[in-house]
Amino acid sequence: MNQGVSGAQLRGQEGEVELMLLAVKNLYKEFGGLIANADISVDLDQGEIVGLIGPNGAGKTTLFNCIAGYYKPSSGMVLFQGVDITGWPAHRVAKIGIARTFQNLRIMPLLTVEENVMVGAFCRAGDRQIALREAREILELVDLAQEAHVHPTELPIVSQKRIELARALATKPKFLMLDEVAAGLNPFETKEIIQSLQKIKEEKDLTLFLTEHVMEFIMTISERVIVMAAGRKIAEGKPEQVAREDKVIRAYLGERYAEGR
Amino acid sequence: MFSLGDLPLSERIVFVAFLAFVFLFPWIVRSSYPRAVMINFLLFAMYGLGWNLIGGYGGQVDLGQAKNVGFGAYTTALMMTWLDVPFWFTVPVGMFFATLESFAVAYPMFRLRGHYFAIATLCVALVWQQLFLFWDWTGGARGVELPIKPIPNFTYMQFGAIGSHYFIFGLFMAQFLFMNWFRKSKLGYELQAVRDNEDAAASLGINVTWTKVKAYLITAAMGALGGSFYAVYHSYIDPRSIMHIDLTILIAMTAMVGGCGSMWGPIIGAALLIPLDMYLAALLGGRGFYGVDFMIYGFIIMIVAAFEPRGIWGTIERARRRS
Numbered sequence: 001m002n003q004g005v006s007g008a009q010l011r012g013q014e015g016e017v018e019l020m021l022l023a024v025k026n027l028y029k030e031f032g033g034l035i036a037n038a039d040i041s042v043d044l045d046q047g048e049i050v051g052l053i054g055p056n057g058a059g060k061t062t063l064f065n066c067i068a069g070y071y072k073p074s075s076g077m078v079l080f081q082g083v084d085i086t087g088w089p090a091h092r093v094a095k096i097g098i099a100r101t102f103q104n105l106r107i108m109p110l111l112t113v114e115e116n117v118m119v120g121a122f123c124r125a126g127d128r129q130i131a132l133r134e135a136r137e138i139l140e141l142v143d144l145a146q147e148a149h150v151h152p153t154e155l156p157i158v159s160q161k162r163i164e165l166a167r168a169l170a171t172k173p174k175f176l177m178l179d180e181v182a183a184g185l186n187p188f189e190t191k192e193i194i195q196s197l198q199k200i201k202e203e204k205d206l207t208l209f210l211t212e213h214v215m216e217f218i219m220t221i222s223e224r225v226i227v228m229a230a231g232r233k234i235a236e237g238k239p240e241q242v243a244r245e246d247k248v249i250r251a252y253l254g255e256r257y258a259e260g261r
Numbered sequence: 262m263f264s265l266g267d268l269p270l271s272e273r274i275v276f277v278a279f280l281a282f283v284f285l286f287p288w289i290v291r292s293s294y295p296r297a298v299m300i301n302f303l304l305f306a307m308y309g310l311g312w313n314l315i316g317g318y319g320g321q322v323d324l325g326q327a328k329n330v331g332f333g334a335y336t337t338a339l340m341m342t343w344l345d346v347p348f349w350f351t352v353p354v355g356m357f358f359a360t361l362e363s364f365a366v367a368y369p370m371f372r373l374r375g376h377y378f379a380i381a382t383l384c385v386a387l388v389w390q391q392l393f394l395f396w397d398w399t400g401g402a403r404g405v406e407l408p409i410k411p412i413p414n415f416t417y418m419q420f421g422a423i424g425s426h427y428f429i430f431g432l433f434m435a436q437f438l439f440m441n442w443f444r445k446s447k448l449g450y451e452l453q454a455v456r457d458n459e460d461a462a463a464s465l466g467i468n469v470t471w472t473k474v475k476a477y478l479i480t481a482a483m484g485a486l487g488g489s490f491y492a493v494y495h496s497y498i499d500p501r502s503i504m505h506i507d508l509t510i511l512i513a514m515t516a517m518v519g520g521c522g523s524m525w526g527p528i529i530g531a532a533l534l535i536p537l538d539m540y541l542a543a544l545l546g547g548r549g550f551y552g553v554d555f556m557i558y559g560f561i562i563m564i565v566a567a568f569e570p571r572g573i574w575g576t577i578e579r580a581r582r583r584s
Contacts, residue, residue, distance in 0.1 A: 068464065094466035102464075108457035110522065111450075119454040122447050123466035131447070171465055 019082050021046045021207050022067070022098075022175055027076030029062055036062040038231045040076070044175070049201065049208045051222030051239070053215075055252060058228040060211040061103055064177050068100045069093035080175070094123060099173035101164040103180045103211075107152045114139065114148040116163055120170030135170060141200060142166045158189055169200065178210040182217040190214060194221050219243065227251065265441065272525070279528075283430060287423045294543075296422045300494065302535040303429045304487060309515035309527025310433075310440050311483030316513060317521035318449060319476045320456030322379040325386035326512045329481040331393065331504035332359040333488025338405040338498050341417060345408075348418040352489045359485035360478045367474045386509060393500040404499025407492060418493050425494050432490055436483060441524060443479075452476050453522070484512075511538070514558070518565050520574025529573050534561075 022044040029037040036059045044050055052060050065071040067078055069090035078086045080096055088096075099120075108116050114135055121131035121138075139145045142162045147155060152163050161181055168176060181197075182190045194217060201208055212218040218225065219239045227235040227242055229251035235242050242248055265273050286299050308326065315323045336355030340346050370381045394402050413420045420428060443449045451472050454462040459469050492498050502508070511534065519530025541554040569576050 070460070070463075089468075090460075090463035091466050091468045094464055100464050102460065106458045106461035106464075108454050108461060110457050111453055115450065115453075119450050119462070119467075120465045122450055126447060128445055128447065131450075167461075167465065 020044060020079070021048075021081060022209070023077075023079040024063070024067065025077040025079070027063070027066060027078065028074045029059075029066055029071055030074045035231050037066065037073075040228075040233050042226060042233070044207055044209060046174075046207055047205070049210070049221055049223050051218040051225040052209065052211045052228065053213075053218055053225060054228035057230075058251075059231040060228055061179055062231075063228070064100060064179055064209075064211065067093075068098060068177065094171055094173075097172075097174040098177065099168035099171045099175070100177040101161070101168050101179055101181055103183070105157070105160050105164060107160055107163060109151065109153045111151075112149050113144060113152055113155070113163055116152060117166045117170050120167040123171040135166075138166045138170050141169070141203075142196060157184055161185075161193075169204065172204075173206065175207045175209065178208065180212055181210065182212055182214045185214075187216070190217050193217075197221065267445070268524075276525075280434075287426050293422060296426065298536050298539050300422075300425055300429050301539060302531050303426075303433045304490065304494075305511065305515050305535050306528045306531040307429070307433045307436050307490075308484065308487050308512045309519065309531050310436050311480050311487065312512050313516045313521060313523075313527045314440065314443065314452075314483070315473075315476045315480040316516055317523070317526065318444060318456065319452045319473060320522075321473060321477070322375075322513070323382045323477065323480065324379050324506075324509050324513060325382035326480070326484050327504050327506065327509040328386040328389040329359040329363070329484030330488035330491065330508060330512075331389065331500070332362065332481075333485030334492040334498045334503045335393070335399060335405070335488075336485070337489040337492040338407055339399065341407055341493075342405060347416045348489070348493055352486060355485040355489050356482040359481040359488075363478050363481035364474070367477050368470070371470050371473050371477075383506070383509070386504070387506065390500050390504040390506070393504050400499070402499065402501075404497060404502075405492075407496045409496060419496065429490055429494070432486065436486070437524075439483075444524065448472070448475060456522075510558075514562065516572075518561060518572055520572030522571075523574045523578075526572050526574040533573070534558075 020043045022042070024040055024042040027037055027040045028035070040059075040063055042063075052063070054060055062071065066073045069085075069088050069092065072087045076086070077084060080098060083096065085093055085096060108119065111119070114132075117135040117138055118131045121134040125131040125134060136145070136148070139148055142165055144159065144162055144166060147159060152160055155163075165178070165181065182193055185193065197208065198221065200206065210218065210221070222239055225237065225239045225242045226233060227245075227248050234247045234251060235245050265276070283299070283303070287296060290296060290299075308330070312323065312326050315321050333352075333355035336358055337348065337351040340351040340354065341348065366385050370378060370385070373381050393399055399405070410417045410419050413424045418428060451462065451467045454465065454467060455469050455472050462472075463469055488503060491503060495502075515530035515534055516527045517530070518534060519528065520526030537557070538554060541557065545551070545553045565572060571578075
């Protein structure tokens with residue numbers, strides 16, 4: 001079934017099972033009669049960059065929401081560093097070290113850019129001065145230091161996405177989920193965000209889990225790709241391997257194209 | 262901690278000028294009615310600052326603040342008449358009762374959002390008003406008359422016009438400094454984040470419901486503080502004057518007309534509405550035009566809602582940004 005390889009397998013299988021940073025086990029999520037996620041199992045190892053792709057409605061965002069505590073899974077388990085976080089509310093998930101950005105931007109419009117990021121820093125910091133210092137550092141890192149005192153709604157979408165990224169980073173996560181962070185960006189901006197993400201990942205020792213429609217983006221940045229279609233995981237492996245799989249091509253381009261090949 | 266350093270110089274200058282004016286007011290104006298208007302203005306600026314916490318920074322339209330004012334006023338009045346205890350002893354007790362009651366109703370109410378939350382707060386406040394009208398042990402509809410002590414009296418905090426002026430001015434300043442600290446505190450930012458976007462706030466580790474509850478409790482305590490002052494200032498309270506929905510509306514309006522979620526909004530709102538209210542009531546009521554002041558209020562609300570939801574302060578800020 002699964003021709004791809006998981007992170008643990010890539011590192012060799014000798015000895016006992018490694019403790020995964022994040023392990024999703026047989027997760028189901030139903031809305032009424034609709035099954036948005038069916039039997040999803042995903043393992044992410046510390047330090048990986050894993051892409052999650054699939055056509056519209058494949059259930060990528062649902063999976064993110066189940067991990068981040070926005071939806072309660074119908075069944076299955078989510079383990080973070082061995083801790084069972086299944087069904088935890090979102091704010092507890094954030095405290096344990098999982099941060100996320102949103103597909104449709106969720107900016108705090110009445111706060112300035114700096115204050116937006118400060119709110120993230122308050123996740124760990126109790127003191128205003130500390131939160132402010134951390135916020136400024138992170139704004140520097142994502143090239144928003146110039147816009148610190150502007151209101152986010154006055155900035156273009158690219159910058160607003162950077163604010164969400166900065167805000168998520170300010171919570172000092174171990175694991176960062178980015179939901180379509182490159183959507184709507186031009187190729188140049190995409191290249192820029194790939195570079196800054198790679199830089200940030202190294203600097204902060206992060207593990208990244210990202211969904212994306214922009215194939216150029218996801219295939220460049222990911223070390224491993226998971227493909228979903230119609231709520232199921234259909235393939236997993238290195239980007240260039242996965243792109244050649246029939247099932248994946250079929251899911252993206254339809255039966256006829258796959259057969260005619 | 263209480264510094265105004267983050268505000269523009271022009272705002273600080275205007276505020277210091279305002280404080281100087283209020284401080285000298287009893288010596289500039291000698292007649293009693295303007296002095297009463299000034300005291301009432303400070304009281305409502307204080308109410309407004311407190312309500313602004315949940316209503317402005319928290320974005321939750323709470324239409325039950327009169328019940329908290331009532332708890333403070335009744336606690337002070339009843340403890341002073343029955344037990345003859347000093348004023349300052351009754352203040353924390355009143356704040357405690359208001360907070361306790363708010364805590365009891367907060368969790369079910371914050372399951373509701375927007376208009377439904379507003380209606381729920383209104384209903385709870387109306388229930389309390391009816392209870393205080395009905396109960397005999399609190400004086401019922403007759404209200405409570407506080408024992409009159411020799412004036413001035415620091416134990417029972419009963420003063421003439423000038424003493425009351427500085428008394429409420431002190432309370433107002435205390436509350437202003439508290440709010441100035443609060444808006445820059447961790448809870449202050451968390452509350453604003455919840456107001457702006459609950460999903461985003463939760464993703465940053467903020468417990469949305471608990472944050473709202475905390476803000477609701479602080480607002481309740483601040484309402485009770487104002488109520489305690491009201492009781493000793495007027496030496497008489499009844500459910501119609503302090504538990505009444507009119508009071509709730511007026512409190513919410515000072516913040517909304519002035520500008521929600523800003524330091525100056527409630528003060529500007531109170532400066533506009535309270536003199537208007539008192540002079541209109543005196544002018545029109547004296548000639549038999551009862552209720553016309555409420556029509557004028559309604560008109561003001563409509564104008565604010567239609568043209569500038571962020572109130573007078575919102576207009577000022579927008580003009581400043583444009584220039």
